[in-house]
Amino acid sequence: MTELFTGATGLFVAATIVYLIKRDRLQVRHGVSWMFVAAMFALFGFAPSLLDRLAASLGVAYSPTVALVLGGSALIIKAVSSDVERSLSEVKITRIVQRLAMLEADIKRLEQYADQDRQESIDR
């Protein structure tokens, strides 16, 4: 029963990722890493003996510990990579805001020049 639950959870996560990509709620490059996590869930869920063998080879007596440690590590890596992505996005926004301000300053200056020209031609 436990195998079924864990394996089904993996499949559910995979289906959710596919749905989010289909609905354009998630970019495919972010989806790939989550699909990998879902695949691991399903694999170790439906075939727990693989996890037992992995734990034995690593010298871990209680095999679910390996799953927890791997899962925790994967989540930390994903969280850090998300922050890297977010930093990049924030820098892009900063650059765009700066560019917008620069262009606004130039537009204002051009408008002033145009007003001056107009006034001079009226005066003439």
Place this chain on the structure above:
Amino acid sequence: MLETPQTATYYVLPAWNEEVAVGKVLAELRRVDPLGYIVVVDDASCDETIKTAEACGAYVLPMVCQLGPWGAMQAGMRYAAEKGCRRVITMDADGQHLPSQILRLTDAMNQTDANVVIGACSQRGSFLRKCAWTIMKLCSGISAEDLTSGFRVYDRRAVDLLVGEEASYLEHQDMGVLARLLGNGMKVVEVDVEMQSRVSGASRIFNSWPKVLWYMLQTLLLSVSKRRVERFNLEKYKAASAHD
């Protein structure tokens, strides 16, 4: 973009809710250098900073959202770089930095061939600020008298280094900017200047313990991350008294 002479000096003043002080600062600046190009970067103020600065004939860069002190400063430097500036002088719009002291900075730059000159005033620091400086110096390996002074002159090489995208990852103009300059072989010199208390407003950082703590944590991490093996001791230029 509009063209301006390549030999121009640009004055960049980030401003956030500085309607009280900015007019006086700009008038004084105009008196000191009638030909300089003055760029006020409005960091999403809620008051009449933009109108006041425009009335004083400054170029105003209006930010649609707040980018913080360094984001605003970098916007002004990008603008100056695009126009073909020769050097950029940065100063606060709150009246702390006196336009009458600019000559000390430019004189130091001319005499020492430095890429950056920092106007230092170690007396101005509060107890909090001085504690912060000591820790920052220890962690970064950069020995400067006034680490957080925004009263600086940058030559074109330094400006080009600081307007790049990598520099947009920084949030303040102190340790990160200094580490970037020194790490790229720029010569940075300090010179003593007089400063006065701000006319209005308060420091965005050194006004409460939680903000100082958060700023210190960020700056310490940045200092340790950017630290190099060698120590950097900034040269101190003694300005001639004739310019006082």
